[in-house]
Amino acid sequence: MISVRNEILYIGKAKNLTKRVRSYANPMKFNYRLQKMVSLVNKVDFIITKNEAYALLLEASLIKEIKPKFNILLKDDKTYPYITLRKSHEWCQIKKHRGKKIDGDKYYGPFASVYHVNNTLDTLQKVFPIRTCTDYELENRKRPCIQYEIKRCSAPCTKLISKSDYNKIVDNLESFLLGKESKVLKNLIKEMHRLSENLNYEKAAFYRDKIRSLEKINQSNNKESKNLSSADFFCLTKINNMYAIEIVFFRNGRNFGSNTHYPYVYKEEDNKSLLGKFIIQFYNNNKNIPTKIFTSIEINEKNLLQKALEIQNKNKVIIRVPNTTSDIKIIEEGLATAKKNLADKISKNSNIKELHAQIKKTFNLSNNINKIEVYDNSHYAGKEAVGSYIVADKNGFLKKEYRKFNIKEAATNDDYGMMKEVLKRRFKSEELRAFPDLVIIDGGLGQLSVAKLIFEELKIQSVELIAVSKGKLRNSENEIFYNISGKKIYIKKSEPIFYYMLRLRDEAHRYAITNHRIKRNKNIFRSEIDNIENIGPKRKKNLILYFGSLQEVKKADLKQLQEVPGINKNMAKAIYNYFRVN
Template sequence: METEEISSGVDMHATDGAKPRRVSGPDIIRDHVTRLPGKPGVYRMFGENGELLYVGKARNLKARVSNYAKIGGQTQRIARMISLTRTMEFVVTASETEALLLEANLIKRLKPRFNIILRDDKSFPHILIREDHEAPQALKHRGAKRIKGQYFGPFASAGAVDQTLDTLQKVFLLRTCTDNIYATRSRPCMLHQMGRCSAPCVGLVPLDEYRDLVREAERFLNGDAETLQQQLVAQMERAAANTDYERAAGLRDRIRALSSVRQSQSVNPDNLVEADVFAIHSEAGQPAVQAFFFRAGQNWGATVWYPKHDRDDTPEQVLTAFLAQFYDDKPVPKMILLNTEIEEPELMTDALELKAEHKVEIRTPQRGEKRGIVEQAQLNAREALGRKLADTQSQAKIFAAVQKVFDLAEPPKRIEVYDNSHIMGTNMVGGMVVAGQEGFEKNSYRKFNIRDEELEPGDDYGMMREVMRRRFARLKKEYEELNAPAAPAEDADAGVAPVEPAVAAPQEEAPRKGVSAPGGRRPDAWPDLVLID
């Protein structure tokens, strides 16, 4: 992939006599167009102070970017983006497919201001059956796949993983304990007494028989439950014929557990072995994207997202951008079912096949079982969005009440709540919880391990003082990284000043509110930050 950065040939600060001349966004874009090749690639538009405004891809960079060279005929959002543009950068790719993959990666990583953004993205949990131990362990895994073993997933939630692990315990009697516990056991644990572990740690099952159980579990996770159940029934009948009633009873319990799991999965379409189902529903300018994950013929859970986008974007545009960003760092299934067509489905298919290195089918079913599953996902998206909008309205009322109680000029957009904790003066930590206009923002939560060795054990005020100083030092650093003018020296601690009296002089009346930011200003990094002690 060839990288080509082209800086503007227009002097933004050229002078006409004594007056500086400010060059408009369309002028800057037109200057770039003169040097662009007619090749596929990705373009980035930057505003003042290097703020990334937009990332886009094109089959023909010159033709695509020339559409931005004049204001007229665009939506209000695009027109504003053009007017704010101060420079552009470009990456030439070998194909439009590569451009789509690169665009999705950059949007997800850099979160440009005018792009559709997949919010609340996270890695999905998997089940890992390890292969680096004499008695393989089944466990929940999230993150990089560095441990040697078989990975099964993705699951939509940790709860779905826990439910499947519970099945593996009941049906296949696999251990879930850590290696340290395994190595130090001298007698079976409670799970063995409950019929959930075969106790390989103390030799109640030979290792070769335990590895057979592991292989059966892998077959189950790969979708071979029916044949597996038939084999267990045959083993139970042979054990009963040989008057080995204890073994027969154990097999009976395993068969019952497996039958219960299969019955709960019987609502799934028979031919939906490996697929992701996505349905989008939009209301009041807010979309919800509901997803179902099917692997090995089983429904491995569901989850919902609320992408950030402009009101002018159509559901088709939102779903297209969502899919490209979603599969940027996640495995691609063989089939993707949607409730609405996306833009350029052939290009999306080519891009996902290039990434996954196997054939991918993107379909919008119109009838049959698959259509029923898609409609079920759409119903879930509609209900989830209804709950989201109700929660947002409730949050708006709460923020309006905060504005009234603390006599603020306008409702806050972000509230940070702090608290301390310790265990009889040891293990001192501070915590920060964040609430935004749409509810709690868990990805912004922070924990502070108290480092000041001179603090008296259990000194809550001293702990809070350290938390405040570290929090606003980080805020000041983020502010400076935006290339904004440095705060005046005499105001450098303005963001901490309203807090210090509350933590340094507990005998005085603490201030009821403070709107704080380095230099006494509100940085773009955390607009409208409200501190309530």
Template sequence: MTETAAPPKGHDVIQSYLRTLDASPGVYRMLDDQSRVLYVGKARNLKARVSNYARPSGHSGRIARMISETASMMFLTTRTETEALLLEQNLIKQLKPRYNVLLRDDKSFPNILVAKDHAYPQIRKHRGRKASKGAYYGPFASAGAVNRTLNQLQKAFLLRNCSDAMFESRTRPCLLYQIKRCSAPCTGYISEADYAASVRDAERFLSGKSTDVQEKLAKDMAAASEAMEFERAAALRDRIRAMTQVQTAQGINPRTVSEADVIALHLEAGQACVQVFFIRANQNWGNRDFYPRTGSGAAEAEILEAFLGQFYDDKDPPRQILLSHGIENADLMAEALCEKRGRKVDILVPQRGEKAELIAGAARNARESLARRMSESAAQTKLLRGLADTFDLDGPPARIEVYDNSHIQGTDAVGAMIVAGPEGFVKSQYRKFNIRGDDLTPGDDFGMMKEVLSRRFKRLLKEDPDREGGTWPDLLLIDGGAGQVSAVADILGDLGVEDVPFIGVAKGVDRDAGKEEFYRPGARPTALKHNDPVLYFVQRLRDEAHRFAIGTHRAKRSKSVSRTPLDEISGVGATRKRALLAHFGSAKAVSRANLADLKAVDGISEAMAQTIYDFFNARG
């Protein structure tokens, strides 16, 4: 019997591609013998770049390992090297190759929106695509940074943050007017012209012209005081104070940098932290830390270059990007970002002056953040080992999935799944499940758990049957006792999944925290000592799952409460719904209206009035 020869790998495979390549720019992919992508790279000259990999020596340990695993390659040519750079970063984000630097936490950032689709513009937090008509100010590093700024802007400029529907329905001012956070335009307490002036002042402040605004308000305050309008003077004084508090809370307010992202990297023991400060309108609008995967040993320049390409893939770059370390292709990256933005973008590595001070501050934050994360990671690793020892697992679990349900007497039922691992909670992997089972008895927790787990594992079996994607759990934690554990065993057994361990966590005596009992198939229930770190760890996991389930349930309930029969009528969107409710007062009154009354509503055509009338008559 002859053995099948292993497919060739390494330099010889790479060498074989050289005769088919030319000097075109493009992107290459290196694949292993299972056709999994190991690495994605770009080149100004594909043949020259690939010939470097074909050499048997002169490579770093990381590149040498990658070459030794390469069984095949793929190529895409582009017109320019800039196109190759953009395509490379897109492919890295999609394919997540093992040897590339990968930005793992790339959420969108919130902005402040001054909406311009209403006579009295609303000011609010906005996240996502900039589709609404209005002026956007940002990005801010976090929702907390936006909320703090909005809170002070409300005090300073008394702009409304209520929805248009709420605005139209008010007959007297709300609490925000009473606590001096809004000028109550909804009830005519301020003229359209005066409100517009406040909006202009707020926008000037958000554009960096805070000194001008404060000087104007100071003059108005002095004039009011001289005219013995002491109440107005006090109100203006409060507005100036609120603006000052915004600047004080920001901490850093550079004089010579009006618009920049300050990006600093700290690399230690193969782990990296990238700290980003957002400077807009000469103000610090917050900072965020990122922990990119370093591609098995990449250096600072490669990590920062990959970070920039992936970070700005779906974000508008600022005028300046200040870096703690130089990157190899700074001119090329600047050109790519210029094309994206439509105007010049400078990438700088400052050595002196205020810009260097900003970088030094960001670098200090990156160093401290990485030290905290490494400390937390060591503690987390110890807890995972303790969990494995306590419950006789094969090894420390890399992925723990925790499940919980939430409902009120069976209504608006949702299932929730949270994920934890060596780096703590993995919030990007959290999932919610709207319970669909029409045959479930209200409050049937067993039935809900069966639906959730069936949907979860059927998807895993379909999308990752070979368990190579890192999405299969090493441990399940279920909220419940013997009954839930038995139900889970039946569910997984029916699906043919028999090697995923699971544990039921029940509240125990008097439902007190600390007296939890743990249930496993075929074993007696156990408890842990009150001060056992593993017990605290499991409590944290369970509480996080409960928090997420409750939050998801509340959001679903809130949405269902706000729904009316009008939502079911084809052609009745938010604007027509608002007009009907404003005219009739309630959905019930709309359902009782005759055809002539429906036609009298602004924005309701004769045909739409007939549709609405027929809808309610058919229901009756």
């Protein structure tokens, strides 16, 4: 559809052209946006294709190229990064890649972001020491670089490895990236035993460390997803006529990360239609389409979309809503991420000053709101209890002003006592920074009552006080808000203030639980190894570096323990006996 200025307004496909054109004959039955589009149309041009599937592909391609303002647009149409093995080179190179693919090289992905690629490359280099340097560096080096010194490259530049041995490493890496971990582990274990039998213990230990690194990678992947070959998951959510679609990438049973898209939707679309149109645009001119595509809802014209993607991919493609527990779990996690990111986007796009003014009005507060503190506690069965608060003002979160408190006086299974202690320590000291205008308590009426008592005790009158708690089902978006009198305040989910307050609460919860976990991990580590006589921080570090984890230290025999730098025979006995007794 083209305007009088020759501007393309809308691109669409039609199986029955006459019927489609007639549908626009009575614009009064349309919504305002569609009425506006029809009023601007001066002429309609047609392109005839081989069949409807080809029409769908052409539609997606033209929308991506021309970006008509009345079409659903994939705003972020960047290419995704891959890991590439440059097998076209004499000495194979591993690197991240974005853009056009080169014949002869192998590509693995897509990854959701450069962060996911870098993280994966970092891990792979520990196990498979393949070069990352440029061809120029490879050809002009006289001695190995630091990558060789830290055992992340086998130094083909100075011929410290034979071509056949180097290619074995490349083959193992390829097998691993294709999901054949068991084959790779088997090869590494076999080589470790061979070296050990030949009394080459140092190199055998090197292979042992590789095996442990691979096992850690396997543990970090969702066990339930290991049977999943290659699939993309599309999770659609909507808030206030704004949409978010989370795409989760799986390749060969490995999670390659996820990415949130916010499609531009000018005219009203039902979710089934929107998700289908988004998918065809997303895969436009993309040759790396997985054999399975899972969607959070059924989509319109599914069979047609499958056929179009099969033409483009030259392979069978199945699109469906998942029905297995593991696949449903991935969709649920994707939906939760999409909803959170969309809520964040809505609250970020809203003027924070206006949101603070809305909080004042909604809760009938006396003071203007400039600075806010949000309080939360975190513990596990009363242990490693931590109280904390986060700070926000018109510019966003003020992370330098966040504070945590290790609970000292209150019983650590007493949530009210913990809140009381934290508030007292925060507001009692005159040396602390200026008080906020508003305190939000993460909790219900009980927590709010404790806060009121502390404010009365300390004669604090300049700070407003409200609370937010989860509803009966304790799930997000069923929160209950209370003013200082304990009266429930209802906020519509369509209001930006609702998501702004959830964002504040979630940040307070994140900060509290992060500090609790740090404390818990530290205490777990201390209780297991710091109680052993004569084992100080340096020897403790040597033990962990040598064995890789505390669990491996526990399993070690006397001979293995004595191989650790700084651990003599008596210390080895003490460590061995401690873990056998305890």
